[in-house]
Amino acid sequence: MLWKLVSAWSLMALCVVIHAGGVSAALRWMPLSLGPYARFWRWTWLFICVAGWMVLLHLLEVTAWAVFFVWKDAISDLSSALYFSAVTYTTTGYGDIVLPPEWRLLAGVEALTGILMCGWSTGFFFAVVTRLSPRAGEKAQPEQSVRD
Numbered sequence: 001m002l003w004k005l006v007s008a009w010s011l012m013a014l015c016v017v018i019h020a021g022g023v024s025a026a027l028r029w030m031p032l033s034l035g036p037y038a039r040f041w042r043w044t045w046l047f048i049c050v051a052g053w054m055v056l057l058h059l060l061e062v063t064a065w066a067v068f069f070v071w072k073d074a075i076s077d078l079s080s081a082l083y084f085s086a087v088t089y090t091t092t093g094y095g096d097i098v099l100p101p102e103w104r105l106l107a108g109v110e111a112l113t114g115i116l117m118c119g120w121s122t123g124f125f126f127a128v129v130t131r132l133s134p135r136a137g138e139k140a141q142p143e144q145s146v147r148d
Contacts, residue, residue, distance in 0.1 A: 001105075004102070004103065004105055004106060005105070005109075007068070007072075007106065008105065008106045008109035008110075009109075011064060011065055011068055011106075011109070011110070011113070012109060012112075012113045014061075014064050015061040015064065015113050015117055016117075018057055018060050018061050018064070019057055019061070019117050019120055019121075022053065022054075022056075022057040022060075023057075023120070023124055026050065026053050026124075030046075030050075030128065043132075046128075046132070047125075047128075047129075050124075050125060050128055051125070054121040054124070054125065057117075057121070058089070058114075058117060058118070058121070061089065061113070061114075061117060062082065062085045062086050062089045063082065063085070065081075065085040065088075065089065065106075065110050066078060066081035066082040066084070066085040067081070069081045069084065069085065069099070069103070069106075072103070074099050074100055074103040074106075075097070075099070080097055083097065084097045084099075085110065088107050088110045088111050088114070089110055089111065089113070089114035089117075090114055090118075091111045091114060091115060093111070
């Protein structure tokens with residue numbers, strides 16, 4: 001049981017590393033502002049890119065859990081493991097595929113990890129909107145990226 005908890009903690013830590021790396025990468029290519037007169041499609045494209053990037057990070061995290069389940073023979077094939085992990089990570093929980101009793105605690109930890117990572121993504125998305133929106137009374141700055 002202790003070894004399984006250590007495994008679950010390690011997978012959670014891996015998800016944090018993936019998310020932190022992904023968010024850091026996004027901050028490097030994201031503009032600091034779009035100014036008050038940015039066109040609708042420019043904002044929309046940026047939000048599509050951020051949302052797509054966040055979904056990609058979540059898919060990588062789901063895949064890490066799935067690969068672990070296949071590696072440990074908790075689920076027999078990768079496609080079922082990916083499905084199970086996606087349903088568990090997002091807390092949808094259909095219940096049509098379940099882990100063997102000795103591995104079920106990991107499903108709960110995966111769900112908690114998914115909640116945390118989705119919350120982090122939501123917070124990041126909100127921060128992007130806040131960062132790019134000029135505050136009332138402030139003069140818009142020219143467009144630049146974090147690297148400048």
